[in-house]
Amino acid sequence: DVKVTQSSRYLVKRTGEKVFLECVQDMDHENMFWYRQDPGLGLRLIYFSYDVKMKEKGDIPEGYSVSREKKERFSLILESASTNQTSMYLCASSLRTGGLYEQYFGPGTRLTVT
Amino acid sequence: GEDVEQSLFLSVREGDSSVINCTYTDSSSTYLYWYKQEPGAGLQLLTYIFSNMDMKQDQRLTVLLNKKDKHLSLRIADTQTGDSAIYFCAETFKAAGNKLTFGGGTRVLVKP
Numbered sequence: 001d002v003k004v005t006q007s008s009r010y011l012v013k014r015t016g017e018k019v020f021l022e023c024v025q026d027m028d029h030e031n032m033f034w035y036r037q038d039p040g041l042g043l044r045l046i047y048f049s050y051d052v053k054m055k056e057k058g059d060i061p062e063g064y065s066v067s068r069e070k071k072e073r074f075s076l077i078l079e080s081a082s083t084n085q086t087s088m089y090l091c092a093s094s095l096r097t098g099g100l101y102e103q104y105f106g107p108g109t110r111l112t113v114t
Numbered sequence: 115g116e117d118v119e120q121s122l123f124l125s126v127r128e129g130d131s132s133v134i135n136c137t138y139t140d141s142s143s144t145y146l147y148w149y150k151q152e153p154g155a156g157l158q159l160l161t162y163i164f165s166n167m168d169m170k171q172d173q174r175l176t177v178l179l180n181k182k183d184k185h186l187s188l189r190i191a192d193t194q195t196g197d198s199a200i201y202f203c204a205e206t207f208k209a210a211g212n213k214l215t216f217g218g219g220t221r222v223l224v225k226p
Contacts (some may be wrong), residue, residue, distance in 0.1 A: 004156070014212055040122060042202060042218040043157075058213070083198075103214060105156030 001029070004106035006091055012112045019078040021109050023091030030095065032074035033103065034058075034066065037088040049074055081113045116165040118203055118217035132190040134220045136203035139184060141145045145216070145223060148188045151200040160201070161188070198224045 007022035025032065028089050031050055035043040035058075045058030047066040056067050061087060067075045074093075077087055092103040117139045117194040126212050127130045137213040138146070141163050149157040163170045163177045163186075170177045186203055 035216075040218050042118075042120075042215075042216040043214075045213060048213065065172075102159050102162075103157075105158070107154070107156045 001051050004104050006089075006092055006106040006109050007110050008109050009107065010112075012114065013078075016112055017078075017081050017113075019075040019081050019090055019111065019113075021078075021091075021111070023074045023093075023106055024072055024103070025093040026072065026084075027078075027093060027095075027104065028071070029093035029104075030071070030088070031093060031103075032068065033092040033094075034064075034074065034076045034091065035090045036060070037090055037108070038052060043090065046076065055114055081111075083113050085111065086113045088113060117185070117213050118205060120201075120203060120217040120220045122218065123223070125220050125225060126193050128193060128195060128224055128226050130193055130195045131173075132188075132197065132222060132224075134190075134203075134222065135190065136186040136217050138203075138205050138209045138215075138217075140205065140215075141181070141184065142207045145206050146177075146186050147204040147206075148175075149178065149202040149204060149216075150213050151202065151219070159176045159200060172191055193222075193224050195224050195226060198222060 004025045016078050026070040034046045049055050051067045065077045088110045091106040094103045120136045148160045150160045151157045173192045178187045182204040200219045202219045203217045
């Protein structure tokens with residue numbers, strides 16, 4: 001059974017804190033993605049990675065960074081958390097194939113910044 | 115740039131058919147997808163359609179694609195309470211590589 005896990009389901013942090021969100025997949029997928037989900041806005045891509053130590057900016061990278069030191073693990077970092085980063089964060093992974101890109105999602109981390 | 119739009123909310127009675135609509139702007143889409151998100155869970159791929167197809171049927175699900183109008187729909191026959199969820203349409207297109215562009219999601223509420 002395919003699995004994408006995220007380190008926390010709920011997280012509460014203070015403004016200015018450095019926040020780490022971890023994602024691990026056990027499917028040997030090359031591609032990994034971080035999204036944030038806000039009501040009415042759908043999923044917006046923050047960063048993605050096609051390979052170890054490789055990263056690409058998505059549509060809303062400002063205020064975030066990522067790290068991929070191992071194939072199975074993709075970390076999202078909020079360098080200095082702000083209240084407008086309160087959101088649901090979803091991690092996903094997929095194979096590097098041509099054509100159909102099925103992404104497998106983790107359960108999400110609901111982050112609240114106070 | 116690409117844009118995918120959906121209505122926010124749909125209410126339907128158990129046993130009726132549901133139709134969720136989506137419009138997109140990029141005519142070079144290769145695949146279009148429907149994902150389902152149940153409460154407290156991540157997204158799960160429900161079905162997809164290749165851009166050279168008009169229709170795809172999979173048990174209770176029917177996907178219709180109108181390329182001329184850039185309109186995608188998902189019909190769920192005999193809607194059940196377990197179908198209550200948020201449904202996202204998404205597209206990939208050649209220039210985007212492995213990336214998906216998602217709509218805002220339609221929350222479907224099935225009433226008994």
